[in-house]
Amino acid sequence: MAAVLVLGLLEVAGVASILPFMELMADPAAIQNNVWLKNAYDWLGFSSERSMLITSGVLVITLITCSNLFSVFTVWAQYRFTWNMSHRMSMRLLKTYMNKPYNYFLKVNTSELQTYLMGEVGTLNSGFILPMIDLISRSMVALVIFTLLVIINPLIALSSLGVLGGAYLLIYLLRHRYLQRLGEDRIKYNINRYTSLSELLNGIKPIKANSSGDFFFRRYESASQLFSDIMPRFSIVMISPKYVLEILAFGGILFITLALYVQSGNIQEALPLLSLYAVAGYRLLPALQKAFAALTKIRHNRPVLDKLYDDLVYTLQMEAKGPTSIPTLSFRQEIRLRQVNFGYEEEKEALFNNFDLVIPKGQVVALVGATGSGKTTLIDLIVGLLQPSAGQIEIDGQALTREYVAAWRQKIAYVPQQVFLFDDTVLNNIVVPSDGQTVDLERAQVAARMASLYDFIENEMPQGFATVIGDKGIRLSGGQRQRLGLARALYRNPEVLFLDEATSALDNITEESIVQALDNLPTDLTLIIIAHRLSSVKRAGIIYFLQDGNIVSQGTYDVLLESNETFRTMVKLS
Numbered sequence: 001m002a003a004v005l006v007l008g009l010l011e012v013a014g015v016a017s018i019l020p021f022m023e024l025m026a027d028p029a030a031i032q033n034n035v036w037l038k039n040a041y042d043w044l045g046f047s048s049e050r051s052m053l054i055t056s057g058v059l060v061i062t063l064i065t066c067s068n069l070f071s072v073f074t075v076w077a078q079y080r081f082t083w084n085m086s087h088r089m090s091m092r093l094l095k096t097y098m099n100k101p102y103n104y105f106l107k108v109n110t111s112e113l114q115t116y117l118m119g120e121v122g123t124l125n126s127g128f129i130l131p132m133i134d135l136i137s138r139s140m141v142a143l144v145i146f147t148l149l150v151i152i153n154p155l156i157a158l159s160s161l162g163v164l165g166g167a168y169l170l171i172y173l174l175r176h177r178y179l180q181r182l183g184e185d186r187i188k189y190n191i192n193r194y195t196s197l198s199e200l201l202n203g204i205k206p207i208k209a210n211s212s213g214d215f216f217f218r219r220y221e222s223a224s225q226l227f228s229d230i231m232p233r234f235s236i237v238m239i240s241p242k243y244v245l246e247i248l249a250f251g252g253i254l255f256i257t258l259a260l261y262v263q264s265g266n267i268q269e270a271l272p273l274l275s276l277y278a279v280a281g282y283r284l285l286p287a288l289q290k291a292f293a294a295l296t297k298i299r300h301n302r303p304v305l306d307k308l309y310d311d312l313v314y315t316l317q318m319e320a321k322g323p324t325s326i327p328t329l330s331f332r333q334e335i336r337l338r339q340v341n342f343g344y345e346e347e348k349e350a351l352f353n354n355f356d357l358v359i360p361k362g363q364v365v366a367l368v369g370a371t372g373s374g375k376t377t378l379i380d381l382i383v384g385l386l387q388p389s390a391g392q393i394e395i396d397g398q399a400l401t402r403e404y405v406a407a408w409r410q411k412i413a414y415v416p417q418q419v420f421l422f423d424d425t426v427l428n429n430i431v432v433p434s435d436g437q438t439v440d441l442e443r444a445q446v447a448a449r450m451a452s453l454y455d456f457i458e459n460e461m462p463q464g465f466a467t468v469i470g471d472k473g474i475r476l477s478g479g480q481r482q483r484l485g486l487a488r489a490l491y492r493n494p495e496v497l498f499l500d501e502a503t504s505a506l507d508n509i510t511e512e513s514i515v516q517a518l519d520n521l522p523t524d525l526t527l528i529i530i531a532h533r534l535s536s537v538k539r540a541g542i543i544y545f546l547q548d549g550n551i552v553s554q555g556t557y558d559v560l561l562e563s564n565e566t567f568r569t570m571v572k573l574s
Helices: 003-014 016-028 035-045 047-096 102-108 110-153 153-204 206-208 213-264 267-300 302-321 375-383 404-409 426-431 441-450 454-460 478-491 508-519 557-563 566-573
Strands: 334-342 352-360 363-367 389-395 411-416 495-499 526-530 544-546 548-556
Touching: 047 110, 047 302, 110 153, 110 302, 153 206, 153 213, 153 267, 153 302, 153 557, 213 267, 213 426, 267 302, 302 375, 334 375, 352 426, 352 526, 363 375, 375 411, 375 495, 411 478, 426 441, 426 478, 441 454, 441 478, 478 495, 544 557, 544 566, 548 557, 557 566
Parallel strands: 363 526, 363 544, 411 495, 495 526
Antiparallel strands: 334 352, 334 389, 544 548
C-alpha cells in the first residue's frame, strides 16, 4: 500500500510539474508575475530566466523518469509477491489433497487435480490476486490525478470522469456475466486438455503398439481447440474498450482545447493548462484501462477461486490448529476385523457385511479367490486406506480410527501389483528418503538381496545403486520393477508386510527365490499375501478363500486342495 501511495504521489508530481514548466515556456516573464515562481527563482538563486527554464525542464524529466522507474519496481514487486503466493497456494493445495482419504481419489480424476496444482493456481494469482492489487493501485493513481484536475478545473475534470468512467462501467456491466461463463468454460476445457494429454503419455507404449495414437491425438486436439477458442474472446472483451475510449479521450482533449480557446480567446494563454490536461490524460487513460482490465480478469477468473477456495481454506484451518501428535500404537497380539461392513459408493450392494477375521501376529496369511471377491479391498481396509461403514478394525484391541492410521502405517509395508517407481536412482527408489532421514546403503543392499535384486544391480546396472531408472522405471523389466518394490518394503523393517499380487510379474524361478527369502524373515513378522498364482501361497500358515466378500473356506494349502473344488481348479490353471 505504501508503494502504491508513493507511485501516486510521483505520478501527480510529474503531471503537476507540467503546468509551471509550460507556463514558463509560453511566457518566461511569468517568473516576475507569479508569486510561486518568483519565490522559487529567488530562493534557488537562479541567475537568469533561461537557467530557471532549463532547470525546470530537467526537473520535469527527472520526476517523470522517477515515476516510470518506480512503476517498474512496483510491477516487479507485484509479480514477485504473486509468484511466491502461487507457490504457497500450490503447496497448500497439495497438502490438502495428500490429506484426503484414499476413497477420494477413487472418485476424482487425478488429471483434474494436476490442472489445479500446475495451472489454475497460477491463473488464480495472475488472473485474480495480481489484478486485484493492480485494480487498487491503478484506482489510487487515477484518484490522485483526478483530484489534481478537480482542483484546477472541477467542471472539466468531473465531465471527463463521467464520460470515461461511465463508459468503462457500462461496458463492464454489459459483459460481466459473459466473462464469468467464459471463465467456467476455460476451466472445463483446461481440465480436458490435461486429462487427454495425461492419458496419451501414460499409455504411450500400448498406444504405439496398437497404432491407436490418432484417437488420443484427436481427443487432445479437440480439448486444446476449445480452450484456444475461449482465450481470444476473453482478450477482446478486456482490451476493446481501450480503442473506443481513446476516441473519447482524444476527442475530449480537442473539445477542451476549443473550450479553453473560446474562454480565453488566446490559445497561447490556454497552452499551459491544455498541456496539463494532455499529460494528465496520457497518465489517466492507461490507469483507467488497467483498472478495467484488472476488473475484467477478476470477473473472468472468479470461478477459479470458487473451485479452489474450500481446499485452500482447509489447509489454513489445519495450520491454525497446529501440528497434531501421532498417538502410539502397539502390535503384539493380533489384527481383528469385527463385524465390518463396507461398500463402494457406486455399488448398489455392500461388498462386506458383518465380516469377521482374526490375524495373529507372526502368522503368514494368504487371501485367494476370483477377481472381484474382495481381496484387495480387504487389504485396503486393514492398511487404513479405506474406512468401514460399520464395525471396526482393531490392532491389539485398539480401533483403527483415523487418528491411529499414521501410527499403524509406520509399522507396515505394502507392495502392490503395480509398483510405483519414480525417475531417480535405484537407491532412492528403495529408501524413498524423507527430510532429515539418513540413507543407509548397507540396509538397502540387504533389502535388495532379500528381493533377489542385488546381483542385477551390482553386475548389470552401469552405476550400481546410483543408476537412474527412468520415468516409472521404464528401463527395468516388469519383474525387476516388482522386486525393486519388494526391496523398498523390506527396507522399512515392517512388522506387517502386505503383498498384493507382488510376485505376479515374476518368473517361477525368481518367485520361488523370493518365497524362500521370505522364509528367512523374522518369525514375528506378519505376512499377508494376495495371490492368483497359488504356488506362492504354499507356505502360508492359513489361506482364506473369498467369494463375494465372504470367507467360504479356510485352511492350509493341502487342506483347501482337498476340500475346495474351485481352489483346486485355480491351482491347476496357475
